[in-house]
Amino acid sequence: MNKQLYDFTQDKLQKSRQGGQIKNSVLTTKLYEDYNFGQFDLSKQWLSFSLENILALSEEIKSSLGVDIRHDAYPDKQSRETNAANNRSEKDNSYAVSKDFILINSLSKININQKSLELAPLTSLGIYVKADDIITIEHKTIILVENLAVMANLSALNLASHAEELTEALWVYRGDIKKQxxxxxxxxxxRRFEHHKRVCFSDVDPKGIEIAITSHADYWLTIKSIDEYINTLQELKGTEKEWFEQNLAIKFLQRTLTEQQEKKSDWQNIFTVGCQRQKTLKQEHIVAHKLALTLLKLS
Structure with a gap:
């Protein structure tokens, strides 16, 4: 799938996460013909698609491009090393060198590829490593972190009853949302280490919950006490703006709850309180107020 069709399809899927319709166009027809996606109406004016169609397409694209079309950017650029093999300019159509790397940290030691890496005694964000070079992880738990500031403040987190387990975990920064x-x-x-216990630590707001759910994590690391959550929201000064910019995430969570019907999600109480207060609580607030954290099951 080329980038133009990928971006077109991703835009439609993100607007209709459980299924919907796409008005016919050259790209719509190509999506239907090349990937057997959805079904046209009799007049061929609209292409209807279901959640089953979305999941099937996601698996097909993942097998060919190695990314999830529902969430991931199109991998249209190559590394400088790959470009240099055939082109005089190694920078042409190359992604940033940092794209191959991830930032990892731990509260103890970093144990990867059957080796133990000691961390510097000074406060740091962790270490940058080439993701593809990591073959094995000798940590039972991997934690995906939404915000960079947390990576340098792991020791300030109030891990409460999960302290022993999470102290031994490998923490991974999810990356910046900026294009580069x-x-x-x-x-x-x-997602590659599916046999490990996977945890997502994100903001306490609709987008943060959505990030946790769609990350393929087993658990969401979040605030333990609803009372502490409410009190902290009340203490914070200033005008709330971000909550009102997260309508798509709110709708996604509402649909998710509707589909689960009688089964109550562990994160539902937090979402309900957030909707009542219409305020966000960032990871930086959690660190600054030393709010106790717990693990809520996602799947």
Whole structure:
């Protein structure tokens, strides 16, 4: 799938995550013909597609491009080393060198590829490593972190009853959302180790919950006490803006809850309180207020 069709399809899937319709166009027809995606109506004006179609397409694209079309950026650029094999300019159509690398950290030692790496005694964000070079991880738990500031403040987290387990975990920064620093590499790395216990630590707001759910994590690391959550929201000063910019995430969570019907999600109480207060709580707030954390099951 080329980048033009990939971006077109991703835009439609993100707007209709459980299924929907796409108005016919050259790209719509190509999506239907090349990938057997959806079904046209009799007049061929609209292409209807279901969640089953989305999942099937996602698996097909993942097998060919190694990315999830629902969330990941198109891997359209090559490394400088690959380009240099055939082109005089190694920079042409090359992605940033940092794209191959991920930032990892730990509260103890970093144990990868059957080796133990000692961390510097000074406060640091961790170490950058080439994701593809990591073959094995000798940590039972891997934690995907939404915000960079957390990586330098792991020791300040109030891990409460999970302290022993999470102290031994490998923490991975998900990457910047800026175009030059795609999150795709960290996500692909995180999803690759499916036999480990996978945890996502994200903001306490609709987008943060969505990130946790769609990351393929087994658990969401989040605030333990609803009362502490409410009190902290009340203490924070200033005008709330971000909550009102997260309508798509709110709708996604509402649909998710509707589809689960009688089964109550562990994160539902936090989402409900957030909707009542219409305020976000960032990871930086969690660190600054030393809020106790717990693990909520996602799947």
């Amino acid at each position: 620093q795609h999150t795709g590499t960290a996500y692909q790395f995180f």
